[in-house]
Amino acid sequence: MTSRGTPSRFLRSVLQNGVGRYVCQLKRISIVFSKKAQSSLGARDFIEEGVVDYANKNPGTVVYVSPQPCRVPKIVAEYLNGNVREETITSKTSQQISELLTKLTNQSGLEIIHIRKPFHTDSPSIQGLWHPFTNRPLSIGPIRGFSMHDF
Amino acid sequence: MASGYLLNRGALTLGIHCQRVCRDISLSQVREKKRWMKAYTYLMAKKLKLEGPPPPTPRSQQPHWDYHAEIQAFTHRLHENFSLELLKTVFTNPCYLQMEQEKRKGLGVESETAALVLKDNMQLSKKGSAFAESFLIDWCRASFPSLPAIGVESIVGHLTSPAVITYVAKNLGIEDLTMSAEFPVPDDVLCSTFMAVIGALQESSGAERTGLFLRDFLVTQLIGKDLFDMWTVVNPMGLLVEELTKRKIPLPEPRLIRSAGASTVLPLYFVGLYSDKKLLAQGPGETLAAAEEEAARVALRKLYGYTENRRPFDFSPQQQQQQQPFIQSASN
Numbered sequence: 001m002t003s004r005g006t007p008s009r010f011l012r013s014v015l016q017n018g019v020g021r022y023v024c025q026l027k028r029i030s031i032v033f034s035k036k037a038q039s040s041l042g043a044r045d046f047i048e049e050g051v052v053d054y055a056n057k058n059p060g061t062v063v064y065v066s067p068q069p070c071r072v073p074k075i076v077a078e079y080l081n082g083n084v085r086e087e088t089i090t091s092k093t094s095q096q097i098s099e100l101l102t103k104l105t106n107q108s109g110l111e112i113i114h115i116r117k118p119f120h121t122d123s124p125s126i127q128g129l130w131h132p133f134t135n136r137p138l139s140i141g142p143i144r145g146f147s148m149h150d151f
Numbered sequence: 152m153a154s155g156y157l158l159n160r161g162a163l164t165l166g167i168h169c170q171r172v173c174r175d176i177s178l179s180q181v182r183e184k185k186r187w188m189k190a191y192t193y194l195m196a197k198k199l200k201l202e203g204p205p206p207p208t209p210r211s212q213q214p215h216w217d218y219h220a221e222i223q224a225f226t227h228r229l230h231e232n233f234s235l236e237l238l239k240t241v242f243t244n245p246c247y248l249q250m251e252q253e254k255r256k257g258l259g260v261e262s263e264t265a266a267l268v269l270k271d272n273m274q275l276s277k278k279g280s281a282f283a284e285s286f287l288i289d290w291c292r293a294s295f296p297s298l299p300a301i302g303v304e305s306i307v308g309h310l311t312s313p314a315v316i317t318y319v320a321k322n323l324g325i326e327d328l329t330m331s332a333e334f335p336v337p338d339d340v341l342c343s344t345f346m347a348v349i350g351a352l353q354e355s356s357g358a359e360r361t362g363l364f365l366r367d368f369l370v371t372q373l374i375g376k377d378l379f380d381m382w383t384v385v386n387p388m389g390l391l392v393e394e395l396t397k398r399k400i401p402l403p404e405p406r407l408i409r410s411a412g413a414s415t416v417l418p419l420y421f422v423g424l425y426s427d428k429k430l431l432a433q434g435p436g437e438t439l440a441a442a443e444e445e446a447a448r449v450a451l452r453k454l455y456g457y458t459e460n461r462r463p464f465d466f467s468p469q470q471q472q473q474q475q476p477f478i479q480s481a482s483n
Contacts, residue, residue, distance in 0.1 A: 015322045016374055020367025020466050023228055027324050030215045060228030064215040076215075080324050122375040126460045133409045133421060 008114035014081045017108065025080045025109045028062040029101070033073035033089075040073040045094035054101055061105065075100070079109025209334045210327040221328060229323070231364065237275070237351040242325075244340050245271040246332035272347035279350030280343075283311060283369070286362050290370065294464065298455045305382035310369050313338045319368055320345040363469070370464065378457040379448055387447035391424075394454055401427040403450065405443045408433055422446045 017023055031051070033043035047065055055063045075097075077085045085104070089097050128134070210216060222242075226233045233241075248271050255262070287307045291298065298306075309315065320326060320341050325348065331340045353361045384390055392402055409421035422442040423433035432450035436442030452458050 015319060015368065016371035019371050019374065020363075021230055021468065023230075023323075027224065027228070027327075028215070028221075060224050062217065062220045062224045064217070066215060081322050123459055123463070128460075132411075136409075138408060 004114070006114060007111070008116050009111060011115050011118060011120045012110070014108055014110065023080070024058060024060045024105060025107065026058070026061045026077055026105050027080050028064065028078050029104070030064040030066055030076045032066050032068060032070060032076065034070050035067045037071065039071070039090040042092045042094050042097055043073045043089055046097040049094055050098045054098065058105055075104070077104045079107075081109045083109045083111065207335060225324060225328060229364070231352060231360065232356055233351055234355045237355060240270045241272050241275060241347045241351045242328045242330050242344060243269045243271050244329065244331045244344065245273060246340065247330045250332040272344065275347040275350035276343040277350075278353065279346035279348065280311070282353055282358070282361060283346065283349050283365055286365050287311065287369065290366065295456055298457070302378070302382050302455065306373070309381040310372060313342050315369070315372050316342045316345050319372065323368070366466065371466070373464070378452055378455065384448075387444055387451055391447045391450050394451070395426065403431055405446065407439070424450055
């Protein structure tokens with residue numbers, strides 16, 4: 001089997017999320033932006049308008065708002081499985097930032113790398129997986145080469 | 152010169168852009184290529200290679216942390232109602248209290264002036280683990296009525312083992328909230344904190360909701376697991392013979408059903424177990440003995456109802472609430 005240079009994983013969920021109850025996997029976001037810089041304009045608008053609504057809609061996520069002198073405003077999202085994702089929001093509008101936040105909220109926290117198969121099942125077969133002996137009458141002996149008198 | 156630049160590297164912009172006229176360089180920041188940057192970066196990389204990465208620090212000691220907000224988010228995230236006072240005791244471990252006492256003694260603070268008003272979570276933890284075990288045993292018996300007591304014990308033992316509990320606790324964010332003496336939090340401390348969470352949930356919301364919580368987070372860890380991964384059976388054939396004598400079914404006779412590649416490096420034999428000339432189960436193996444053992448295991452899985460194609464467990468949300476409207480409509 002050839003292997004590609006980039007890492008890949010299988011489709012899975014953290015802790016069988018959704019089988020029992022659905023737990024939002026985003027545990028905290030920190031919005032780091034500057035009070036005066038141009039690139040944080042969208043971030044400042046979002047803090048004025050949308051962040052309180054977002055925090056009320058997602059009570060399971062802690063929102064930290066941190067104005068500090070920085071060139072590049074960013075959102076740091078921490079997930080329940082320990083992964084931390086940083087997204088830069090330089091020169092994004094308030095609308096784009098809220099869309100980005102909904103995207104981060106709906107993610108599971110697993111790495112965004114190539115997924116080998118877009119499906120996964122724990123019970124792949126009900127009647128049993130096929131193997132060469134399935135549906136072969138027992139009167140035929142062990143598997144041998146092709147011989148004419150079988151037909 | 153370089154040290155002067157290093158000192159001012161962290162200096163904030165003062166809004167005063169002094170020109171480089173005077174010799175005093177303390178107030179100037181110049182947008183030039185920094186000649187010390189390369190040497191500094193290489194030195195730090197060398198130091199990292201020599202000493203290894205810095206030790207991990209608990210999340211509470213990193214920036215952006217508000218304990219009260221984190222605990223509230225924890226309750227909302229799990230869709231449960233905990234009483235906040237109980238939660239304060241849940242995450243306090245005895246090792247943390249000991250460490251705090253020693254710190255206070257070391258600083259010379261008397262116990263009267265600054266008394267530690269925190270209670271530890273040992274009681275809640277014991278209560279929680281007792282409830283968890285009893286609930287899981289009941290659930291196992293209800294789902295697999297023909298499974299013997301040893302099997303039920305081994306399944307419950309696997310579900311309450313430190314490995315599974317620490318995995319669940321780490322993926323629920325309990326490790327960040329735990330207050331313990333050491334970091335990374337040791338396994339047994341994390342287990343007892345998880346059990347204390349169960350105990351607190353039982354006290355705040357009652358046994359039903361705690362049962363649903365355990366079903367949603369512990370029982371789901373059984374998905375995809377085979378019975379004999381959790382229960383080590385040394386002699387499956389002997390166990391099968393016992394089970395069949397209990398149910399008064401004639402004893403199994405092994406017969407070779409299929410074989411392939413008998414003289415090769417990878418032979419394959421299928422052995423079937425027949426009781427009263429009817430096929431109980433068949434299993435494959437590389438040698439005849441291995442195939443017979445596997446056939447016995449397959450037969451046991453069929454008897455106990457733990458096959459791969461069994462009806463999946465019922466994880467529907469709040470099934471009790473769905474039953475009540477039916478009763479009301481029937482009475483009306």
